[in-house]
């Protein structure tokens with residue numbers, strides 16, 4: 001079982017935007033498709049729902065939620081999950097300019113926890129100039145983890161550039177995970193991230209992701225499985241291949257409580 005927990009589609013590009021996504025998804029069993037912060041939540045979520053409902057066996061959609069703008073009561077969220085068939089939520093705190101523990105966001109987490117809706121924090125690394133980098137800091141999720149311990153949370157792209165904070169948070173909170181979306185061409189960055197996670201003892205909290213369209217699942221898997229080759233004849237620390245394979249083969253849907 002391979003689940004890609006981090007992909008996007010370009011709904012605006014129509015068929016062309018989705019055909020590439022379908023091709024990239026052939027490598028994996030299931031992929032989570034995160035709605036983009038590109039317009040009103042209602043419109044974006046409707047388009048995402050139309051796409052994922054065509055490929056129910058393969059795709060799981062996460063709805064765009066901006067708690068400062070959207071109605072995040074249990075009733076409204078139930079229509080997102082029920083009517084649109086979306087199975088989680090994605091929040092863009094930096095791009096949308098709200099603190100992760102904003103009072104309205106805290107109300108949203110309460111509803112999400114009640115409904116068993118996992119929440120993905122997407123705060124980088126392709127941030128626009130006006131995005132608030134401060135709100136991307138993973139330590140800000142500590143308050144959310146303490147207040148809503150049963151809420152399933154994923155920190156996107158290892159919380160880059162704040163990887164050390166991410167490792168501390170996932171070690172501290174049982175239900176907070178990190179998405180190991182890597183840049184296959186950035187060998188040194190990949191090496192440091194994986195070794196740091198191994199040394200922190202949190203390899204079992206990492207979920208496989210590709211970040212499509214920035215890279216594909218196939219490329220990411222190849223890079224991760226060839227991990228120790230990056231080291232050549234050096235004496236640098238290595239990570240057992242089995243631990244890396246476990247990340248790739250992790251049943252993310254079960255961990256996040258998602259039923260297809």
Ligand SMILES: [Zn+2]
Nearest residue numbers: 006008122211
């Ligand atoms: Zn992304």
